[in-house]
Amino acid sequence: MSDGVGQGDPIRVEMREITKRFGGVHALEGVTFKARAGEVHSLCGENGAGKSTLMKILAGAITDYQGQVVLNGKPVAFGGPKDAEDAGIRIIHQELNLVPDLSVASNIFLGREMTGRFGLVDDRAMEARARAMFDRLGAPIDPRARVGELRIGDQQMVEIAKALMFDAAILIMDEPTSAISDTEVARLFRVINDLRRAGTTVIYISHKMNEVFTLSDSVTVLRDGRFVATAPRTESDPARVVRWMVGREIAGLSFQPHKATGKAMLQVEGLSLPSRPRSGRPSLSGLNFEVHAGEIVGIAGLLGAGRTELLESLFGASPEPPQGTIRLDGVPVRFSRPDRAIVAGVALVTEDRKTLGLFDQMTVAENITLARLNSLTTGGLVDPRREGQAVAKAIVDLSIKTAGGRAAITSLSGGNQQKCIIARWLLTDPKLLLLDEPTRGIDVGAKAEIYTLIRRLADLGMAILMTSSELPELLTVSDRILVLCEGRLTAELPRSEATEETIMDAATRFLDRVTA
Numbered sequence: 161m162s163d164g165v166g167q168g169d170p171i172r173v174e175m176r177e178i179t180k181r182f183g184g185v186h187a188l189e190g191v192t193f194k195a196r197a198g199e200v201h202s203l204c205g206e207n208g209a210g211k212s213t214l215m216k217i218l219a220g221a222i223t224d225y226q227g228q229v230v231l232n233g234k235p236v237a238f239g240g241p242k243d244a245e246d247a248g249i250r251i252i253h254q255e256l257n258l259v260p261d262l263s264v265a266s267n268i269f270l271g272r273e274m275t276g277r278f279g280l281v282d283d284r285a286m287e288a289r290a291r292a293m294f295d296r297l298g299a300p301i302d303p304r305a306r307v308g309e310l311r312i313g314d315q316q317m318v319e320i321a322k323a324l325m326f327d328a329a330i331l332i333m334d335e336p337t338s339a340i341s342d343t344e345v346a347r348l349f350r351v352i353n354d355l356r357r358a359g360t361t362v363i364y365i366s367h368k369m370n371e372v373f374t375l376s377d378s379v380t381v382l383r384d385g386r387f388v389a390t391a392p393r394t395e396s397d398p399a400r401v402v403r404w405m406v407g408r409e410i411a412g413l414s415f416q417p418h419k420a421t422g423k424a425m426l427q428v429e430g431l432s433l434p435s436r437p438r439s440g441r442p443s444l445s446g447l448n449f450e451v452h453a454g455e456i457v458g459i460a461g462l463l464g465a466g467r468t469e470l471l472e473s474l475f476g477a478s479p480e481p482p483q484g485t486i487r488l489d490g491v492p493v494r495f496s497r498p499d500r501a502i503v504a505g506v507a508l509v510t511e512d513r514k515t516l517g518l519f520d521q522m523t524v525a526e527n528i529t530l531a532r533l534n535s536l537t538t539g540g541l542v543d544p545r546r547e548g549q550a551v552a553k554a555i556v557d558l559s560i561k562t563a564g565g566r567a568a569i570t571s572l573s574g575g576n577q578q579k580c581i582i583a584r585w586l587l588t589d590p591k592l593l594l595l596d597e598p599t600r601g602i603d604v605g606a607k608a609e610i611y612t613l614i615r616r617l618a619d620l621g622m623a624i625l626m627t628s629s630e631l632p633e634l635l636t637v638s639d640r641i642l643v644l645c646e647g648r649l650t651a652e653l654p655r656s657e658a659t660e661e662t663i664m665d666a667a668t669r670f671l672d673r674v675t676a
Contacts, residue, residue, distance in 0.1 A: 169196040171233075172361045173218065173330055178227035180213055187213045188225070188385045195330075195378070200352060200362045202372040202393075205382040205405050206605060208573040211365050214382070215332045218363075219251040220244030242271070248329030252319050252336050256514070260308030265290040267307050268322045293321045298347040300464070312512045312597075313340050313463045313629070320348065331355060334365045338600045341462040341629050342664065349375060367604055368630070369398035381405055406605045415615050417639045417655040422453030423490075425623035426474070426592050430484035433466075433473050433647075442466040444473065444482070444647040451592065451623045456614060458638030459627040460663045465644040467627040468511060471594045474625075475508040476501045489591055502531060507585035509578075511597035511627070517581045518569055525551040525565030527580050532587040554583035559609060575606025582613065593617065595626035599633065611637050631660045643667050 174194040180187045188210045195201040203211050216222045218229060220238035229236050231247060238244045241251075258267050265286040266273075274289070276282040290303035299317040301310070307318060320336055333352075337345045352362055352375060366372055372379060372393075379396055381388040381404040388404045433444035444466050451457045459467045473482040476495030486493050488504055495501040498508070510516040519527055528551050529536055536547045551565040558579045562572055569577060578598065585593065595614070599607045614637055618624055628634050634641055641658045643651040643666035651666035 169198050169359075171195070172197045172231070174230040175214065175218065176228045176230065178214060178217060178225060178229075180210075180217065180222065180225040186385050190227075191382065191385070191387045193380055193387070193390075195361050195363055197329075197361055198356055198359045199377045200356055200364055200375045202364045202366065202376040202379045203382070204366070204372060204379060204401055205388075206573070206575075208384075209382040209405070210385040211382055212334055213385075215251060215334060215363065215365065218244070218330070219249055219332060221251075245326075248327075249332070250323040250326060250328040250330070251332040251334065252323045253334055256312075256315050256319050258307050258315055258318060258322075260306070262307060263303065264301060264305050264307055264310070264318050265303040267318060268293075268303075268325055270322075272326065289325065290321065293325055297321060297324075297344070297351065299344065311464075311468050313344075313468075316340055317344065317463070324351065328360060330361045330363065332363045332365075335367070336364075337366070337368070337371065337629075338597075341465075341667075342631060342660075343668075344463050345371070367602065367607075369401060369604070370632075372401065373398055402604055415611075415637065418455055418618065419639075422455065422621065422623075424450045424487075425453045425489055426451040426625065427487040427490075428474075428484065429487075431470075431473065431486065432483045433469055433478055434480050435469075442469060442647045444469055447484070447649050449642055449649065449652065451625050453591075453623050454618050454621045455639050456618045456624045456626065456637055458634035458641040459625065459644060460631060460634055460641055460667060461627075461644035462667050463629075464646075465667065466647040467644060468596055469647075470644070471508060471596050471625065471627065474501075474592075475506055475594060477508065502588055502590075505589070505591035506594065507531075507588055507590035507592070508594040509581055509585060509596060509598055511600055513574070513578060513581065513600065518577060520570050522569060523565060524555075524560070524562050524567050524569055524572065524580055527569045528554050528565075528583045529587065531584050550587060554580075554587065558583050558586075558613060573602075573606070575602040575609070578602055578606070578610065579613075582610075586617075590622065592623045592625065595624065597627060597629065599628070599630075607633075631663055634658075634663075635660070 171194050176192055178188050178191045191214060193214065205211050217225050220241040220243050223239060236247065268290050269286045274282045274285045287303040294301050297317060301314050301317060307315060317340065323331060336348065355362055364375060376393045378390060378392055379401055380390040381401060383405060427450050429448050431444060431447040435443040442464050459470065461467050469478060472478040474486065476498050493504055525547060529547055533542060536542055536550060548565065555562060560579045561576050569580060599610055614624060635658060638655055641653045641663060642649060643663055645667050653662060
């Protein structure tokens with residue numbers, strides 16, 4: 161197998177025989193990896209394959225390992241992330257690494273603040289630099305906004321801006337597009353190509369094969385903590401890379417769309433939602449639509465279109481109360497808190513698995529049963545037998561790969577963690593399931609399993625409303641697709657009429673009017 165690295169530019173980084181254990185578990189076993197100057201090198205593998213661990217070693221976040229890191233021909237040993245940054249290595253983490261209570265600009269310059277006279281922090285200068293970077297990325301984010309008030313997609317753009325702000329010789333991007341729309345992805349790709357031409361080494365981690373084969377010069381695949389193969393992009397193809405990743409073929413999924421024959425489970429009339437000044441969150445205006453029992457309705461739109469805000473308003477989780485009429489199973493409802501929505505039969509799987517979904521100090525069982533403890537108690541105490549039965553059934557029904565209910569939730573791959581969150585909400589027996597980016601940051605094999613699960617739930621009569629930044633995902637799973645632009649509904653398309661082109665046309669329709 162060719163090493164996949166071209167011969168025109170010098171090797172900038174080489175990682176030799178890297179081995180890392182967590183307890184008795186091998187995260188990496190003798191992995192070798194190298195990348196050249198001016199190269200985009202994709203690193204692929206399923207969740208748990210060791211990609212992020214390998215890059216955390218290169219970025220100085222993990223310092224206890226076996227093997228050797230060689231930078232520009234010289235062995236290095238970083239004592240922490242600052243040492244790696246000083247050596248010209250920056251990383252965009254898969255799990256966002258921001259301080260919620262600080263402003264956008266303060267997060268970008270954290271630890272490298274700009275100062276003016278008398279050594280005081282120069283907020284205006286940092287805000288101006290941040291604004292220029294967001295203009296380059298095409299992201300309308302206020303540098304003065306508090307990061308904790310931004311939606312997850314905007315936070316991801318802040319993380320990207322943070323890494324790009326300082327000239328890096330090596331830029332590691334760990335799933336940088338997992339929460340941003342196709343338009344923002346295209347802008348990011350243009351920036352990556354600029355970096356390549358400037359000689360920056362970009363190490364790109366992604367489960368999205370279309371991104372890998374659009375950007376990459378070379379592709380390296382890990383599986384179960386071991387090196388599998390490296391090849392030039394021109395000598396490989398997506399099917400081969402997926403086969404290397406999972407050790408088997410992944411068949412393309414295709415579901416027949418359902419006609420809306422069930423009763424209208426959700427009816428929305430004139431739904432509007434104001435946004436707080438400087439929150440960075442979009443408003444909603446005059447939305448009208450229905451979701452029927454047994455139907456999957458997808459929500460498409462660019463970053464800031466209002467997809468997450470729509471689901472939050474239906475779940476009673478929006479910062480401001482929505483206006484308009486919401487009917488659930490024919491009954492008018494207005495949820496002021498999520499717990500009231502849960503009792504009424506509404507469940508929400510959030511887009512931010514780490515912050516809003518998982519309780520990482522708890523076990524698999526505790527994460528699954530958290531929203532239904534009242535039905536698993538006897539005399540005010542959780543009944544271990546009933547809890548165990550519920551968890552065992554969920555593990556089997558959703559094919560969760562785990563050592564058991566007592567295993568730490570953090571020991572599971574991202575796909576299996578997501579299944580645990582879905583299992584938690586299925587235990588509440590919802591009439592309406594709201595899914596916000598349900599496959600964000602999980603690998604191709606786990607995606608296929610979650611698609612099949614969503615389709616099976618709809619076949620059993622559940623009404624499902626889901627968002628996704630990946631248009632092929634919506635076109636695979638949905639029966640109908642609603643398109644939002646700047647908080648307005650610009651199209652409602654049956655799957656037979658929906659294409660990526662028609663969706664993008666509707667997603668930019670109002671923007672085109674504004675800029676005309």
